[in-house]
Amino acid sequence: MKKILNGRVVENIEIADKVYRLVVNAPEAVRDYVPGRFVNVYLKDKSLLLPRPVSISETNGENMALIYGVVGKGTSEIAQxxxxDxxxxxxxxxxxxxxxxxLQKMKRDHAMQDGAKAGVIGLVGGGIGVPPLLGLAKAIRKMQREAADDDKSNLEFRNLKTVAVLGFQREPFLEEELKEYCDEVLIATDEGNFGFHGNVLDLIGxxxxHADGYFACGPKPMLKALSTYxxxxxxxxxISMEERMGCxxxxxxxxxxxTQEKTDEGIAVAAKKVCKDGPVFYGDEVIW
Ligand code: FES
Structure with missing residues (x-):
């Protein structure tokens, strides 16, 4: 059930060109956190009616980090x-x-059937789609640690390797933070000024x-290309879909x-709301 809460700004700093990290103290919101979820930020300027959706990058204690790009009036207000506050x-x-x-699908479909072979998870992010992957990488690492402490736990968690493949136009961010939780972090830039010159799929190639499963967040063309791949x-x-949102x-x-789904009668096509049914879907569910 949706709640509107008051939080306090702990930090709001520019971490790359027009990209800000806003840390908010909001214990109740932190309790609701699952990697990939987002919050709506209500603006003080009442002429800007709609709240701005911002993905949650990670949580720490009672604080959550929201990373956003300044792209218009609303996000310019947030940057202030x-x-x-x-x-x-x-x-x-x-x-x-x-x-x-x-992980279940990876185990069923791929190389991890004996539970002992190391599986590889790819985290693929593009631009302002990178931030939610940080909280996700942290959650995967935590599961791995818990599995390592528990003899009876599924072996696949203990043997997982996590590789982040991140694409930016020009200026990377969160690379160091992701290195703390991933086995490998690879960077591509469109302009070739940093890391690999090209896109994330070329970098994967x-x-x-050879990842056994992927999580992704970023612009639609990237998500479409990765889903096809x-x-x-x-x-x-x-994939976490980016879409313009209202409520x-x-x-x-x-x-x-x-979206499409296999049923006993064939393929069922549906219209799903990205904000409520998603934003995370399986890549083969989405009709592009
Ligand atoms: Fe209103 Fe998704 S933004 S239904």
């Missing part, structure tokens, strides 16, 4: 918030990544990354995407 957010919004579900290889991929909780039908 100072430490101690009050901020109104709604939570919990969206369905996040389902780590267990992807160049480094011969995964479909051709029968690799499961969960953020399923009321305005402003964020619909077409």
């Amino acid at each position: 918030y100072d430490m101690g 009050r901020i109104r957010i709604s939570t919990p919004l969206g369905n996040g990544y389902q780590i267990g579900s992807l 160049q480094n011969q990354i 995964c479909r051709e290889r029968q690799i499961p991929v969960q 953020g909780y399923g009321a305005c039908v402003g964020c619909v995407c077409k």
Whole structure:
């Protein structure tokens, strides 16, 4: 059930060109956190009616980090918030990544059937889609640690390797933070000024990354290309869809995407709300 909460700004700093990290103290919102979920930030300027959806990058204690790009009036207002300012957010919004579900598919479909072979998870992010992967990488690492402490736990968690493949136009961010939780972090830039010159799929090919499953977040062309790549290889991929949003909780039908699902009768096509039914879907569910 959606709630509107008051939080306090702990930090709001520019971490790359026009990309800000806003840390908000909001214990109740932190309790609702699942990697891949987002919050709506309500603006103080009442002429800007709609709240701005911002993905949650990670949580720490009672704080959550929201990373956003300054792209218009609303996000320009958010960039002005100072430490101690009050901020109104709604939570919990969206369905996040389902780590267990992807792992089950990897186990069923791929190389991990004996439970002892190391599986590889790819985290693929593009631009402002990179931040939610940090919280996701942390959650996967935590599961690995818990599995390592527990003899009876599934072996596949203990043997997982996590590779992040990140694409930026020009200026990378969160690379160091992701290195703490991933076995490998690879960077591509469109302009070639940093890391690999090209896109994330070319980088995956160049480094011969044979992941058994992927999680992704980023611009639609990247998600579409990765979904096609995964479909051709029968690799499961969960993608977090980027879509323009209005209400953020399923009321305005402003964020619909077409999906398909196999049923006993054939293929069922549906219109799903990215904010409420997603933003995370399996890549082969989405009709592009
Ligand atoms: Fe209103 Fe999704 S933004 S239904």
